[in-house]
Amino acid sequence: SQQGEEDPQALSIQEGENATMNCSYKTSINNLQWYRQNSGRGLVHLILIRSNEREKHSGRLRVTLDTSKKSSSLLITASRAADTASYFCATEIVGNNRLAFGKGNQVVVIP
Amino acid sequence: GAVVSQHPSWVICKSGTSVKIECRSLDFQATTMFWYRQFPKQSLMLMATSNEGSKATYEQGVEKDKFLINHASLTLSTLTVTSAHPEDSSFYICSASMRRDTQYFGPGTRLTVL
Numbered sequence: 001s002q003q004g005e006e007d008p009q010a011l012s013i014q015e016g017e018n019a020t021m022n023c024s025y026k027t028s029i030n031n032l033q034w035y036r037q038n039s040g041r042g043l044v045h046l047i048l049i050r051s052n053e054r055e056k057h058s059g060r061l062r063v064t065l066d067t068s069k070k071s072s073s074l075l076i077t078a079s080r081a082a083d084t085a086s087y088f089c090a091t092e093i094v095g096n097n098r099l100a101f102g103k104g105n106q107v108v109v110i111p
Numbered sequence: 112g113a114v115v116s117q118h119p120s121w122v123i124c125k126s127g128t129s130v131k132i133e134c135r136s137l138d139f140q141a142t143t144m145f146w147y148r149q150f151p152k153q154s155l156m157l158m159a160t161s162n163e164g165s166k167a168t169y170e171q172g173v174e175k176d177k178f179l180i181n182h183a184s185l186t187l188s189t190l191t192v193t194s195a196h197p198e199d200s201s202f203y204i205c206s207a208s209m210r211r212d213t214q215y216f217g218p219g220t221r222l223t224v225l
Contacts, residue, residue, distance in 0.1 A: 030211075035216075043155075088154060092211075097143070099157070099214060106152075
């Protein structure tokens with residue numbers, strides 16, 4: 001069953017702006033992961049945040065996790081045209097190591 | 112490190128034929144491999160989980176006789192779409208895992224059934 005659910009919005013931003021997208025889930029998780037997918041390609045792992053963590057940074061990426069609200073956000077700062085892609089959150093559910101993917105957010109960065 | 116390949120990257124076949132897709136972990140041994148399918152502009156849906164040397168575990172609604180999975184070694188898993196029909200046309204993605212919480216994804220295989 002689908003676990004993570006991003007807000008179903010497509011973002012179109014200017015290069016240099018920040019992009020924020022959200023993800024919500026329904027059950028207890030071990031961790032939450034964000035992936036990027038360029039059109040017609042495989043997934044690139046961006047960042048993993050564990051259930052006992054609240055915030056994590058990796059380069060221009062900032063991820064937050066609120067387990068009380070069962071939600072996460074991904075912030076891309078100072079966006080670049082190369083950041084144009086679809087972004088998915090995926091949750092690893094407690095009890096197994098399978099991933100449940102959200103619907104995805106399409107981000108377009110205009111140069 | 113942790114590279115996963117898929118072959119072929121795309122395939123076109125006639126309705127009724129079977130198609131085999133390979134997933135290989137190139138520089139690590141994968142205890143578990145996963146198969147997903149993705150329809151255009153949609154998310155990834157897990158089809159099955161495959162452990163080396165044992166039968167695959169299929170997700171609810173996925174026909175195991177339709178989608179045959181073989182995980183004969185720690186570096187290779189295959190997905191065979193049997194008697195393919197146009198509705199099986201999709202993007203199939205595998206991932207490989209050598210430990211919990213980390214899956215490495217292949218580049219995907221686009222299947223088009225005419």
